[in-house]
Amino acid sequence: MTVLPYKDKDGSKKEQVAEMFNSISKRYDFLNHFLSMGIDILWRKKAIRQLKAAQPKLILDVATGTGDLAIEALNQLAPDKVIGVDISEGMLEMGREKMKRLGVDDKIEMSMGDSEQLLFEDNKFDAVVAAFGVRNFQDLEKGLADMRRVLKDGGKIVILEFSTPTAFPMKQLYSFYSNAILPMIGKVVSKDNSAYTYLPESVQEFPYGEEFLGVLDKLGFKETTCIPLTFGISSIYTAIK
Numbered sequence: 494m495t496v497l498p499y500k501d502k503d504g505s506k507k508e509q510v511a512e513m514f515n516s517i518s519k520r521y522d523f524l525n526h527f528l529s530m531g532i533d534i535l536w537r538k539k540a541i542r543q544l545k546a547a548q549p550k551l552i553l554d555v556a557t558g559t560g561d562l563a564i565e566a567l568n569q570l571a572p573d574k575v576i577g578v579d580i581s582e583g584m585l586e587m588g589r590e591k592m593k594r595l596g597v598d599d600k601i602e603m604s605m606g607d608s609e610q611l612l613f614e615d616n617k618f619d620a621v622v623a624a625f626g627v628r629n630f631q632d633l634e635k636g637l638a639d640m641r642r643v644l645k646d647g648g649k650i651v652i653l654e655f656s657t658p659t660a661f662p663m664k665q666l667y668s669f670y671s672n673a674i675l676p677m678i679g680k681v682v683s684k685d686n687s688a689y690t691y692l693p694e695s696v697q698e699f700p701y702g703e704e705f706l707g708v709l710d711k712l713g714f715k716e717t718t719c720i721p722l723t724f725g726i727s728s729i730y731t732a733i734k
């Protein structure tokens with residue numbers, strides 16, 4: 494089943510996702526850190542640490558949003574360049590302002606781009622990363638396959654995404670938080686009635702753990718691994734082309 498941000502509106506998932514992120518872009522960073530109590534920052538740090546040994550020089554951050562994963566990659570790995578692509582102009586604009594403020598706009602490029610049709614040649618990047626993006630793809634396999642296409646042979650992909658805690662009592666506590674508290678705060682702060690209802694709904698429908706690794710295996714990725722974070726609220730997936 495496809496979970497849409499705006500159930501009572503027309504438009505493909507991709508159009509609706511872009512509209513939703515345009516609508517919440519100004520409050521996105523604040524809500525991210527507030528709703529996760531800052532843990533999202535630690536998750537991104539750990540995701541990028543998976544690339545320490547590889548020392549990639551050219552990195553693609555797919556669904557870069559406001560660019561926090563790209564900034565983390567630059568800080569930890571000191572690559573020559575990070576290119577972030579996203580389908581939401583609103584998120585990219587917030588990201589570009591942030592890069593200027595931080596004085597890293599010569600190292601991090603923020604471009605309009607669709608994960609399912611990346612405008613890069615095959616085998617270009619040393620590493621491809623994505624945080625909280627792949628769950629929003631209209632066609633998950635198509636998006637992941639294109640991320641693989643632009644990755645060099647032997648290059649590494651690192652994906653950070655929400656998953657679902659399975660053990661008592663975290664499963665119950667997290668379910669209450671994400672279905673009741675999170676949509677309420679999200680709605681008031683972002684002024685978007687649907688965005689933070691879409692979030693838990695899309696997480697519930699999304700493959701995680703072994704099931705997600707199965708998708709990566711099917712697409713031809715090698716050495717696939719899953720690292721669950723914070724009782725399984727999120728997971729880091731890594732794989733090699």
Ligand SMILES: C[S@@+](CC[C@H](N)C(=O)[O-])C[C@H]1O[C@@H](n2cnc3c(N)ncnc32)[C@H](O)[C@@H]1O
Nearest residue numbers: 514556557558579580581607608624625626629
């Ligand atoms: C939850 S945000 C994550 C942003 C950022 N990576 C972070 O860690 O905060 C998800 C982003 O995915 C983008 N997105 C969704 N589908 C996409 C697609 N097909 N291609 C590129 N970006 C996409 C959205 O526009 C949004 O900015």
